[in-house]
Amino acid sequence: MTPDELAAWLRLLETPGIGLESARRLLSHFGSPQAVWESGAGSWQELLSPKQCAALRQAPPGFDAQLEATQAWLAADTRHQVLVLGDADYPQALLETADPPLLLYLDGRRELLGQAHLAVVGSRSPSAQGRDNARNFSQALSEAGLCVVSGLALGVDGAAHMGALQGSSSTIAVVGTGLDQIYPSRHLKLGQQIAEEGLLISEYALGTPPLAPNFPRRNRIIAGLSMGCLVVEAALQSGSLITARLASEAGREVFAIPGSIHSPLSHGCHALIRQGAKLVENIQDVLDELPQLCANGRAQPTASAQTSGSSRPAEQTHLLTLMGFDPISLDSLQQRGGWPVAELNALLLELELDGAVARLAGQLFQRRGAA
Structure with a gap:
């Protein structure tokens, strides 16, 4: 994208009061942001309200600084790019939605x-x-x-x-x-x-x-x-x-x-x-x-x-079976299994360190199943 094209896109999209719907209407009528500006204010009146036409006549506040920052960002890394509606690699699935974005900033692959x-x-x-x-x-x-x-x-x-x-x-x-x-x-x-x-x-x-x-x-x-x-x-x-x-x-x-x-x-x-x-x-x-x-x-x-089916000591396997997959309190586990509190805490700690049990808020525990 040339600097002039970038400036035309940013000015159109960042003008206050010109949302995506109005910008899309202008692009559909004129073909490109550059053509919007070249057409002149008189040709916008059938597509926009008087307030919107007035907003388009002047650059948005801070526009020069924003354009300069965007150009510097694009130049800083080849991963930094912009993608606009109409580009050959604009995703077809996104294009077919009711409200596709007109410009996307990209960082990466x-x-x-x-x-x-x-x-x-x-x-x-x-x-x-x-x-x-x-x-x-x-x-x-x-x-x-x-x-x-x-x-x-x-x-x-x-x-x-x-x-x-x-x-x-x-x-x-x-x-x-x-x-x-x-x-x-x-x-x-x-x-x-x-x-x-x-x-x-x-x-x-x-x-x-x-x-x-x-x-x-x-x-x-x-x-x-x-x-x-x-x-x-x-x-x-x-x-x-x-x-x-x-x-x-x-x-x-x-x-x-x-x-x-x-x-x-x-x-x-x-x-x-x-x-x-x-x-x-x-x-x-x-x-x-x-x-x-x-x-x-x-x-x-x-x-x-x-590895989810790896062997465990019988006592750990029994505890996991009793836990089920819902959150459960220490008291409920003790009632189900009959373990002394100290022994039960030791078993739970072993399973927690092994990633098989999660400790939740409120002194609850939950079995973690393989996805």
């Missing part, structure tokens, strides 16, 4: 846009099992040839990205800030790794801070890029359900992992299943719905799945 994608989303505060499921399913999906798309949020999103990076097909993070900053800050290292090995995407200009309305809006890109959406854990009011709804409205497959009826983090997934989402217990449940996306029609099991 642009070629990942051409792969088959699956969204993996869920709670920002998942259970230990939910975090394991997100990581292990995403690694298996990546090994099966699917690029995992998520939103770089805490919890399930972060675990999904980390799992996908361990597979062969990598990951795409769609963020709600400018690409010159990583949010949340706890994911700074993860964001840098994704920029090196995967791809960061944003429709927001450099310098855009983490504003609350931007995160639900970016979910349409996560859903639009993907052939399907897997919800790992979600409460009934979770933002992940927005992504699942957008995926469904776009004609994508929706998948949900069920959980305990006693856990609020399972209620969102159960609601999706009641509405027609496919119940998922293993990776093959996903691949069966998307056979064309997996070269051999079957994913290879992850390392955790391969």
